[in-house]
Amino acid sequence: MYGAGDVRVIDVPDPVIQQPTDALVRVVSSCVCGSDLHPYHNLPVLPEGKPMGHEFLGVVEEIGAEVSTLAKGDFVISPFAWSDGTCDLCLEGLQTSCRHGGFWAGNGIGGGQAEAIRVPLADGTLVKAPVGEDSELLPSLLTLSDVYGTGYHAARKGGVTARTTVTVIGDGAVGLLAVLSARQLGAEQIILMGRHKDRTDLGIEFGATHVVAERGEEGITKVRELTRGDGTHVVLEAVGHMPAYEQALGVIRPGGVISRVGVPQYEEAPVGFGSLFGQNITLTGGPAPARAYIERLLPDVLDGKVNPGKVFDRTVSLEDSPAAYEAMDTRQALKVMIK
């Protein structure tokens, strides 16, 4: 990406092993994330360009001398952050705060929207999956890189159980997979706030029991009507803009938990007596340690019990990836896979 709206596909030298803990991965499929649209809107002109993409599946082509759990030919899922898997924070399941880890597409690390990528700390980062490159499961496996793990993180940090009612704010891929995750964790009432019918229909398929298309005060009133005036025990906020935060405050029950996974596009927000404190509302969430959830979520994907890959409604070739950004930006596509 060379600036807002300026995505180009160029030839660069193949990556090479730099550290003995690296692996080289040939990318089989990647995709565009809702968060990639932020630089697509805002990136200043950057003559040298920057690599893009943090979600990918691929095949290991080469490993460094110290990589012990992977071999050439392994099919792997990469989470959206790389991590050693051995530090105390990783062991606590907070791989996004790994003491030696980092994020794709910066600081000398490439992006997933490419033919190949160097993976640092490969043993800690990558997860093998027993599938071939032509598997029909690829779309669902690819969601484990980010959007499914992120929706699951929201639900888990929100404390969703069979006894909690849930509102999900946002009908993007993360919101829809937060619905799926809440259902997997047992929630029986899941209210999805979103106004794109094709997306909320998928939300219903994933387990939403109610859809509220209205926003702001009108939407808040609708959710309260569905919950005896109370709001829900948990709100999963998958947007990141201030109106979504305010909506969350409006539909949360006393003692409830607002769990955010939409990257906040604000720094200050109401947290005082009239918003969070007075009714003992908890605010939680953050970047999902997707790596922590892959093993947990993988079996149901492999068994076909869940089909999170349905969030992909378009596929393009790497050469056409600029069109992927445009389709998502104009909301012609929910989420675009890049082959």
Add this chain to the structure above:
Amino acid sequence: MYGAGDVRVIDVPDPVIQQPTDALVRVVSSCVCGSDLHPYHNLPVLPEGKPMGHEFLGVVEEIGAEVSTLAKGDFVISPFAWSDGTCDLCLEGLQTSCRHGGFWAGNGIGGGQAEAIRVPLADGTLVKAPVGEDSELLPSLLTLSDVYGTGYHAARKGGVTARTTVTVIGDGAVGLLAVLSARQLGAEQIILMGRHKDRTDLGIEFGATHVVAERGEEGITKVRELTRGDGTHVVLEAVGHMPAYEQALGVIRPGGVISRVGVPQYEEAPVGFGSLFGQNITLTGGPAPARAYIERLLPDVLDGKVNPGKVFDRTVSLEDSPAAYEAMDTRQALKVMIK
């Protein structure tokens, strides 16, 4: 209280039973709360005055026709909110949000800094204690009305266990009892941030393992030095002013929990990527449902295993209660009991 700094002791008619669920309680001891100092600083002139006090022990003198668990002569502890004890929110342990409850000293309900008080929803609100009016345990029992339950709420909402490190911000009665509570919940490293040596000495007696007298960046640096650069898993914020919130952000570990029980004197605060979100920090807390904790905390008080009443360092008669406000406001006293 008739305005900022204007506390008067006046004669008013004795309260009477108004609802069949009421009890009349003769107050044996009450006290001044740190939160009473806010109106002591800010209350506009109020010609009719307002009753004060929300912490009290007393003896039941009369009960309404529907009160079934109390009898004349019972010695009782009152939490700082009254509640029915039967609604779903009470049953969930959130009595401060009771569907039929409320707070003392307003809306026709008197305050605890008085000779007698009408207690609404007496069955749900009051807890009997097997002591006499002359018990040496009165100071400790009185802390169950608010400050001990509030410190305990902070620690419990913060998720304090034997595996968590803890910072407590604030050396007032609530902060010191948050230290005691964190110790009871098993925390092995408890850093108390406070700059009044007599108070932090009591904090050490209650279980603090380290005291940091410095504030702001200097204090943050000290806490980080004590925690290998990380900060602690849990921060218990018992102040309520913005610098304390900022201090909490500075000493919290990635993935940690900031639990607030100091009533926020601000509405907006940083919660975005650079403060809470980026490192998966959780913000929790609120008014303590003190009622929820009285039965749990009472046995150790009765056994003398803990002595939270040490936070009282002065006792005055009801006639002298204006002096109690002054002593606390000028920090000559930590917490003043009113007999």
